[in-house]
Amino acid sequence: MQENLDSLKINFNTEGLWVLNITLALIMFGVALGISINDFKLLFKSPKILFTGIISQFILLPLVTFFFIKLVNPMPSIALGMMMVAACPGGNISNFMTQMAKGNAALSVSLTAFATLVSLVMTPFNLHFYGNLYAPTAQILQNIELNAWELVKLVTLILGIPLILGMWVRKYKYKLADKLAKILKPVSLVIFMLFIVIAFYDNFNIFINYVHYVLILVIAHNILALLTGFYFAKAMKLSYKNQKTLAIETGIQNSGLGLLLIFSFFDGLGGMMLLVAFWAIWDIFSGLALASYWSKQKVKK
Numbered sequence: 001m002q003e004n005l006d007s008l009k010i011n012f013n014t015e016g017l018w019v020l021n022i023t024l025a026l027i028m029f030g031v032a033l034g035i036s037i038n039d040f041k042l043l044f045k046s047p048k049i050l051f052t053g054i055i056s057q058f059i060l061l062p063l064v065t066f067f068f069i070k071l072v073n074p075m076p077s078i079a080l081g082m083m084m085v086a087a088c089p090g091g092n093i094s095n096f097m098t099q100m101a102k103g104n105a106a107l108s109v110s111l112t113a114f115a116t117l118v119s120l121v122m123t124p125f126n127l128h129f130y131g132n133l134y135a136p137t138a139q140i141l142q143n144i145e146l147n148a149w150e151l152v153k154l155v156t157l158i159l160g161i162p163l164i165l166g167m168w169v170r171k172y173k174y175k176l177a178d179k180l181a182k183i184l185k186p187v188s189l190v191i192f193m194l195f196i197v198i199a200f201y202d203n204f205n206i207f208i209n210y211v212h213y214v215l216i217l218v219i220a221h222n223i224l225a226l227l228t229g230f231y232f233a234k235a236m237k238l239s240y241k242n243q244k245t246l247a248i249e250t251g252i253q254n255s256g257l258g259l260l261l262i263f264s265f266f267d268g269l270g271g272m273m274l275l276v277a278f279w280a281i282w283d284i285f286s287g288l289a290l291a292s293y294w295s296k297q298k299v300k301k
């Protein structure tokens with residue numbers, strides 16, 4: 001069964017890949033419409049918060065994920081899927097969840113923007129580094145012949161360019177940016193969720209037959225990511241409000257980007273796809289549940 005899962009291919013077509021490309025770019029563009037240069041300036045005025053967020057997301061999470069993989073020893077393609085999730089930047093829906101959780105919404109939006117820029121380098125680096133550090137996944141990467149530069153170019157196209165364009169529109173067409181953001185944010189997220197639902201429907205038998213291989217792993221990995229962000233922020237003596245923010249920023253990953261990279265570079269590799277697709281649904285559920293719990297707490301001074 002392991003060999004079947006590692007060689008399993010998900011049913012997906014070129015048209016679907018274009019839809020995913022455009023949707024992710026629209027989501028990033030919609031988020032960027034609410035970001036200004038001043039947001040970056042505020043981050044640099046509080047470098048401790050900035051570095052805590054970046055280290056939590058791009059250093060600690062991939063490292064913790066690597067040790068977790070060594071501990072549980074999952075199938076190679078599933079392990080690579082976990083590395084893919086950990087290598088991606090925070091998900092854009094984290095901004096909404098942070099606001100709902102009574103966290104630092106301004107920090108969340110600013111970190112999303114900065115993490116997106118950092119991810120142009122760190123996402124390919126972490127996937128390549130940890131993927132080759134672990135022998136079973138190194139074999140997959142060798143067979144795939146992953147081109148790190150092509151990976152950088154795709155991440156730049158899907159995240160970097162929409163970020164810059166969105167910020168440009170906000171700076172020079174503020175009223176237009178405000179109107180577009182109100183439309184694009186909900187519409188693009190609905191399109192993305194429909195994409196996930198359709199992908200599950202087209203591969204229903206595959207998910208039913210194999211989902212038990214990733215169910216517990218995704219839940220445990222997601223909890224581990226949330227705890228990493230929260231307790232690292234706590235160890236850095238950040239406020240409770242910022243601890244909640246970094247927990248969500250670290251625990252809610254851009255799994256849509258992960259799916260795109262899998263389809264683009266790994267030909268829909270079964271175990272990887274299954275892990276990341278289930279994560280895409282689960283972290284929305286867990287993030288909303290956690291944000292709902294925090295929203296009902298009395299505000300800590």
